Structure formats: structure tokens, C-alpha cells
Amino acid sequence: MSPPEFSDSVEALHRRFDPDQYDGIYVVGDVHGCIDELRTLWARLDPSADDLVLFVGDLVRKGPDSTAVVEFVHQRENAVSVRGNNEAKIIHERIDTDPFAGIEDAVASFPLVVTVGDAMVVHGGVDPTRPLRAHSPDDLLEMRSVPPSNGYDGPFWFQQYDGPRRICFGHTVLGSPFVSEHAVGLDTGCVYGGSLTAYDLRSGDVASVPAEATYQQRSSDKILDVSPE
Template sequence: MIVGGAGPSGTATQFGYTALYTIAYPTYKRLIRLRGIVRTVRVTTANTPSDDAVSFDHRHIDLENRDEVYVIGDVHGCLDALEALLGTLELGANDLAVFVGDLVRKGPESKAVLDRVRRSPRLLSVRGNNERKLLEGEASLSALDAVDYQYLESLPTAISWDGGLVVHGGLDPSRPLSGHSDDDVLTMRSPAGDGYDGPFWFDRYEGPPRVFFGHTVLAEPIEREWTVGLDTGCVYGGQLTAYDVRRGEAVSVTGTGHVERSSEKIVGADRE
């Protein structure tokens, strides 16, 4: 986050797009030029007395010039499932897919997954708790290099568009958007804690915006008026799921299964 007084201005090029930036406390705007299109990304700190103030790293995108838009669940290094899903979606030049984070760890091909997502202008991702673990030294992957870590550092905690918000974990229904930190939206399962005892935040959240999320492993996707849950346990032998935002439909492929997981840590469709 930005701290202190007025900041610098200039240009920077990274991961395929050029950012012309001006920074001022407590708000800043970043102009992103991507393939000739200039977009403005507004990030507001918690100290800004505006209704849309947020204290987590956030990127707003414009979907006006996009055709198909998808949100994809936790990949966890499962390149085979990712390639199968992307092959099913057949993304066109004006299509976009946004991942809910946890691209890495648990599965066998984290680096290849990062390479696949990073190199495509049609693929974006938010940061998940497993990306954060790598960045903070709580976990390590020897296959990753400096470019991989730079990419992980570049991932925002949230990506939004008009009416929609993609985060890894979720939101506390009892708090306004401005009352959430990066840690909250990365790890939220229940306001009572990051576990599977419940109550789950998505059972009580009433929007807006509509929130697309992962992190909580589900037996099948959750689709409600204000929440769409997409971690369907690909790395545990479940499915990798994409949600078609335009059509309101889920598309899934079956994962190989590289890690065992207790059924007590998978939210079933038959729960009360």
C-alpha cells in the first residue's frame, strides 16, 4: 500500500503491459496501456473518506470491450486440468478469464501453470493464500525463479468490474467493503475463523457486489444471486471449474488428484 506524502510519476513495463503512473496519498491512479488500449485503475486506501474506499490491493477492469468472461477456480499446479479447461473454453482474442488465486502449490506443475497464465493477455489472476505463503517465505518451490516471484508480487488481492468482485477467500457479511484487509479477503471462510466449522460467509452475504471466490473446497460449484464459489477441489481429484459470467453457467473438467483431503474439509452439496 502507499504510505507517506505525494509520490512519484513515470512509466514501468512488466508482464506485457506498460503502466503510466502517478501516486499521491491517500489515493492513486494507474493508467495501463495494454495492446493499445489505455485503462485507468483507481486504488483507494482505507484512509480515504469515500464510500468505495478499500484497504486491500485492488484492480478494477472494464468489461465493455470483452466478449466472453470467465472466472476460474483454484488450479494448485494442475497443468493438465488447466489445459483441458482452457481447451474447452476456446478463448477468443476479446475473451477474458480471471482466476481466483492459488495457481500454485500442492499439484506438480506450479511453474508451468504460472508460465501459462502470465504469458497470455487473456488470463488474469488475483493472489491466493498460497501465493502469499511463497512471497512471505512460509513455503517454497525450488522450480520458481525471480520472474515467477515478480509475477506473484504483481497479483492484486482483488479484481473487480461493475457489479462483480473476484477474491480468493471472501468477505465478512457484517462489515462494509472498506472494513476488510488483504488478509481478510485472502483467507475468509467464516467470520469465526479460517476453518470448516462455519457458519460460512457466503451463506450470509447479501451483496452487492456479486463475489466470485475460491479457497473453500466445494463438492460442486455454488451459484447464488450474490456469490459464486469455484474451488471444486481439482488437486484433490475433484474438478477445475470456470463460471461463464455472461451466460451464468459453470463449465468443469475432472482433475487428476495429487493430494488427499478429508471429506470434513470439503463442503458438500447436501449440507444444511
């Protein structure tokens, strides 16, 4: 498969990996500062230096220790996170950045999109009615519903998307992982008392660890219970 034809603004923040260079490839859902759960999940995965661990973004905010999470990921040569909408808020100074002073450079280094073989990792998603080249950075960060929307009204892009690439994503909070032929949703609401989830891109296995606490409350109508049709 040829590389995707992203817009110039997206391509500038695109990072590619060759899957043949890694024994195992894992993708981890939204961490949101939940450092204890990340350490537990990492120990369960027990990745070697020959494995690649990708994160769908939103390492930061809402949970107990964003700095520790970003440092944990950034200091590991075999770990890479795409940026989420919460990283974008720091990068573009849409919020008070003082609490993130020690990690701003690391956050700014996150790509917007990662491709590894036929798979693609973004935070939000894609609009299945438009080619990749027609997507802006904000589309990839915030896509949930189609027509394009950041809301929870649906219909949801990942229930309509039919490839060709398989997209791993976060952003939309799910009661359990969404796994279909072409979309893998991994934000299982750890910061809201759910779980932190990883997906084995080769085997299709899912590993989750429960949240140690409910760090932030969330309305039940913004935690989706959906399954592939």
C-alpha cells in the same frame, strides 16, 4: 455502481476491468499446479483475444507443476489471477521459495482483488457483517466462516452475504460449484481428485473438467457439500 471503498492496503492491490471491453468474461477456480486440467479447460472455453479470463488464486502448490500454471496464465494478455493464500506464502517467504524461483516476479504481480463491473473476484471472501473498507488483505485471502475464521466449522460467509456486489471466490473446497445471487464458489478440488471449474459471468453457465489424478489427499470433512439456501 461506484468503486468499492477498500482499505488503503487493499486498494493498492486492486485492479479494475471494464466489462464493456470484453465479449466474454470467465472466472476459473483454484488450479493448484494442475496444468493438464487447466489446458483442457482452456481449450473447452476457447477464449478469444476479446474475452477475459480471471482466476481466483492458488495457481500454485500441492499439484504437479506450479511453474507451468503460472507461466500459462501470466503469458496470456487476456488472463489475470488474483493472489491466493498460497501465492501470499511465496510473496512473504513463509515457505521455501526455491521451487518457485522462476515465477516469483509473476506471482508478486498478482492483484489481491479484481472488480469487473458489479462483480468482484477475491480468493477467500468477505465478512458480511463489515464494510469492505474494514477488511485487511488477509481477510480477503482467507475468509471462510463468520465470525472471521479460516476453518471449516461454519457458518460460511457466502451463505450469509447478500451483496451488493457479486463475489467470485475460491479457497473453500466444494464438492460442486456454489452459485447464488451474490456469491460464486469455484474451488471444486481439482488437486484433490475433484474438478477444475469455470464460470461464465455473463451467461451463468458452468464448465468443469475432471481431475486426471488425485494429486493430494484431503479429509472429506474439508470438502463442503453446500447449496444456496
